[in-house]
Amino acid sequence: xxxxxxxxxxxxxxxxxxxxxxxxxxxxxxxxxxxxxxxxxxxxxxxxxxxxxxxxxxxxxxxxxxxxxxxxxxxxxxxxxxxxxxxxxxxxxxxxxxxxxxxxxxxxxxxxxxxxxxxxxxxxxxxxxxxxxxxxxxxxxxxxxxxxxxxxxxxxxxxxxxxxxxxxxxxxxxxxxxxxxxxxxxxxxxxxxxxxxxxxxxxxxxxxxxxxxxxxxxxxxxxxxxxxxxxxxxxxxxxxxxxxxxxxxxxxxxxxxxxxxxxxxxxxxxxxxxxxxxxxxxxxxxxxxxxxxxxxxxxxxxxxxxxxxxxxxxxxxxxxxxxxxxxxxxxxxx
Amino acid sequence: xxxxxxxxxxxxxxxxxxxxxxxxxxxxxxxxxxxxxxxxxxxxxxxxxxxxxxxxxxxxxxxxxxxxxxxxxxxxxxxxxxxxxxxxxxxxxxxxxxxxxxxxxxxxxxxxxxxxxxxxxxxxxxxxxxxxxxxxxxxxxxxxxxxxxxxxxxxxxxxxxxxxxxxxxxxxxxxxxxxxxxxxxxxxxxxxxxxxxxxxxxxxxxxxxxxxxxxxxxxxxxxxxxxxxxxxxxxxxxxxxxxxxxxxxxxxxxxxxxxxxxxxxxxxxxxxxxxxxxxxxxxxxxxxxxxxxxxxxxxxxxxxxxxxxxxxxxxxxxxxxxxxxxxxxxxxxx
DNA sequence: GTTTGCAATGCAAACGTTTACAATCTAAGC
DNA sequence: GCTTAGATTGTAAACGTTTGCATTGCAAAC
Numbered sequence: 001x002x003x004x005x006x007x008x009x010x011x012x013x014x015x016x017x018x019x020x021x022x023x024x025x026x027x028x029x030x031x032x033x034x035x036x037x038x039x040x041x042x043x044x045x046x047x048x049x050x051x052x053x054x055x056x057x058x059x060x061x062x063x064x065x066x067x068x069x070x071x072x073x074x075x076x077x078x079x080x081x082x083x084x085x086x087x088x089x090x091x092x093x094x095x096x097x098x099x100x101x102x103x104x105x106x107x108x109x110x111x112x113x114x115x116x117x118x119x120x121x122x123x124x125x126x127x128x129x130x131x132x133x134x135x136x137x138x139x140x141x142x143x144x145x146x147x148x149x150x151x152x153x154x155x156x157x158x159x160x161x162x163x164x165x166x167x168x169x170x171x172x173x174x175x176x177x178x179x180x181x182x183x184x185x186x187x188x189x190x191x192x193x194x195x196x197x198x199x200x201x202x203x204x205x206x207x208x209x210x211x212x213x214x215x216x217x218x219x220x221x222x223x224x225x226x227x228x229x230x231x232x233x234x235x236x237x238x239x240x241x242x243x244x245x246x247x248x249x250x251x252x253x254x255x256x257x258x259x260x261x262x263x264x265x266x267x268x269x270x271x272x273x274x275x276x277x278x279x280x281x282x283x284x285x286x287x288x289x290x291x292x293x294x295x296x297x298x299x300x301x302x303x304x305x306x307x308x309x310x311x312x313x314x315x316x317x318x319x320x321x322x323x324x325x326x327x328x329x330x331x332x333x334x
Numbered sequence: 335x336x337x338x339x340x341x342x343x344x345x346x347x348x349x350x351x352x353x354x355x356x357x358x359x360x361x362x363x364x365x366x367x368x369x370x371x372x373x374x375x376x377x378x379x380x381x382x383x384x385x386x387x388x389x390x391x392x393x394x395x396x397x398x399x400x401x402x403x404x405x406x407x408x409x410x411x412x413x414x415x416x417x418x419x420x421x422x423x424x425x426x427x428x429x430x431x432x433x434x435x436x437x438x439x440x441x442x443x444x445x446x447x448x449x450x451x452x453x454x455x456x457x458x459x460x461x462x463x464x465x466x467x468x469x470x471x472x473x474x475x476x477x478x479x480x481x482x483x484x485x486x487x488x489x490x491x492x493x494x495x496x497x498x499x500x501x502x503x504x505x506x507x508x509x510x511x512x513x514x515x516x517x518x519x520x521x522x523x524x525x526x527x528x529x530x531x532x533x534x535x536x537x538x539x540x541x542x543x544x545x546x547x548x549x550x551x552x553x554x555x556x557x558x559x560x561x562x563x564x565x566x567x568x569x570x571x572x573x574x575x576x577x578x579x580x581x582x583x584x585x586x587x588x589x590x591x592x593x594x595x596x597x598x599x600x601x602x603x604x605x606x607x608x609x610x611x612x613x614x615x616x617x618x619x620x621x622x623x624x625x626x627x628x629x630x631x632x633x634x635x636x637x638x639x640x641x642x643x644x645x646x647x648x649x650x651x652x653x654x655x656x657x658x659x660x661x662x663x664x665x666x667x668x
Numbered sequence: 669g670t671t672t673g674c675a676a677t678g679c680a681a682a683c684g685t686t687t688a689c690a691a692t693c694t695a696a697g698c
Numbered sequence: 699g700c701t702t703a704g705a706t707t708g709t710a711a712a713c714g715t716t717t718g719c720a721t722t723g724c725a726a727a728c
């Protein structure tokens with residue numbers, strides 16, 4: 001009962017195992033009756049093709065890797081779902097790799113996936129330092145960046161226009177009349193933050209306003225961080241009456257911090273986030289935010305990976321897709 | 335540059351490839367100098383062992399499958415993170431399979447994982463109908479159920495005491511003085527619901543109260559469902575002033591529905607959830623709920639899988655772990 | 669009744685490892 | 699210097715498939 005192989009079937013059907021292989025893969029050149037018998041026996045024996053063996057000879061595993069920094073941030077599961085759906089439809093499986101925002105874990109996984117001979121890698125990189133990734137993988141395994149990507153990459157990516165997003169969020173607050181606007185984000189070797197901050201500054205410039213660097217506070221991507229940073233900010237004598245947080249999780253932390261300081265949102269401090277995670281729209285929260293098409297982003301990333309794989313090792317497919325962010329105004333700012 | 339193998343190294347080092355294999359795996363019986371040279375060459379050539387080939391001969395892939403119904407429900411990412419952490423520490427990778435609550439997708443994935451020859455499967459089953467799963471996998475691939483499990487299974491599981499959880503939630507509401515308490519959950523071939531509902535009824539019994547079946551409304555596990563069901567409930571002339579929702583997502587939907595009906599929580603309707611997802615504790619939400627040790631649950635499940643694998647095909651490891659639920663009282667009920 | 673051509677099948681190599689066993693080398697013991 | 703044991707290395711089989719090529723069988727065409 002342990003692991004029935006193609007040979008077992010061959011023996012029972014009195015044919016060579018090459019014929020069994022052909023029959024089971026519905027290849028031409030096998031008599032109808034023979035095929036039927038073989039399939040029947042395969043069924044009886046509860047045969048399951050060994051994808052490992054097949055992978056070895058066909059040099060493809062029908063699987064790819066998905067590297068994300070934080071499965072706990074609802075943004076990523078949403079993207080992952082898109083990827084998973086697309087992959088399944090095409091007959092691919094995905095290795096889930098959660099880096100927990102640790103660079104060495106990212107590297108670890110890249111090596112691992114390479115050893116597993118995945119057909120492609122979809123990665124939401126932690127930072128814009130991707131030399132290692134690019135060096136080890138380039139021209140060997142197709143890579144698609146998702147969510148954010150180093151701008152000088154040779155690889156495909158599907159991202160959102162983070163500068164535009166940062167700009168939209170900030171402009172929204174400016175137009176509401178705020179002239180002192182805080183920025184709360186993750187540490188600055190992340191590309192995401194780099195660009196969203198750029199958008200933030202762009203808006204200031206466009207309206208002829210000065211950026212006050214002391215209003216920019218950086219940490220990481222966790223909710224607690226938003227909470228801590230806003231508290232520190234509020235201690236400042238002249239704290240900003242509006243805050244743009246780099247993602248919704250941070251924004252939620254900010255809101256919590258504001259409330260706990262005895263202030264109100266948006267009365268005392270207006271808050272805008274980024275991502276539009278499901279909870280942002282929850283009536284209790286009603287967070288103004290920049291919406292990213294998360295599911296579609298994942299779906300698209302898979303499409304590109306598949307396209308690259310199909311293309312064979314021939315020419316290098318390179319799609320650079322930049323999606324439009326959308327400002328969604330809710331009650332945390334008005 | 336495309337795929338350097340053990341043979342390339344052997345040629346360059348002037349040794350047989352068996353020696354290379356031994357050297358790279360740090361096996362005894364290879365001279366220090368030889369080993370050093372081989373490793374050096376391997377480094378230069380940027381050699382990456384082919385896990386597929388290795389898997390074929392060693393008959394293990396160092397990967398296992400994780401089947402969950404909904405990666406979008408924050409409960410599961412939390413569990414997944416525990417599993418991922420445990421797996422990585424032990425050198426295993428996980429195939430993520432999201433069934434989207436569809437039974438045939440679950441079956442599809444089970445077959446797929448079997449073909450991929452994963453070393454084990456951790457599954458949060460959709461329903462208590464697992465004959466197929468058990469039939470196809472039993473005694474071939476180690477299985478560990480997580481979150482909930484069929485009680486008559488031969489396999490290991492790590493779950494929470496759902497009956498107890500349902501009981502705690504309901505008792506809490508009873509003790510607050512409510513005598514008409516609604517139950518909102520998923521369709522009834524889910525084990526989870528079966529047990530939590532059992533706990534609900536148990537509490538009624540214990541306090542000598544009658545269960546009013548019209549106060550029990552079933553749908554699925556999505557937030558919208560909670561929203562829709564509570565709205566239907568509120569239309570009833572004598573709707574319950576307290577609701578136990580089978581999970582936090584449903585509970586959030588319930589709260590939304592209550593508010594939109596112009597009623598307040600907990601003033602008009604008290605709400606208790608289940609899971610304690612991160613957002614339940616958010617100050618805007620403050621959902622009373624039954625806490626599950628999600629991360630630990632995942633961690634434990636991996637431990638068991640690993641233990642089973644280590645054990646070899648010798649005896650059948652079977653651990654049945656039932657964790658204690660904990661009632662966390664917040665502002666959605668008091 | 670040959671030939672021709674094509675469909676059906678079998679044979680064997682290949683994919684990149686690991687590993688049992690055989691062969692060789694080295695150095696210690698006599 | 700010869701034996702011998704132990705360490706080092708090589709040979710080849712195995713893992714379960716796919717697939718190019720050779721072989722066979724059979725029917726149609728001559």
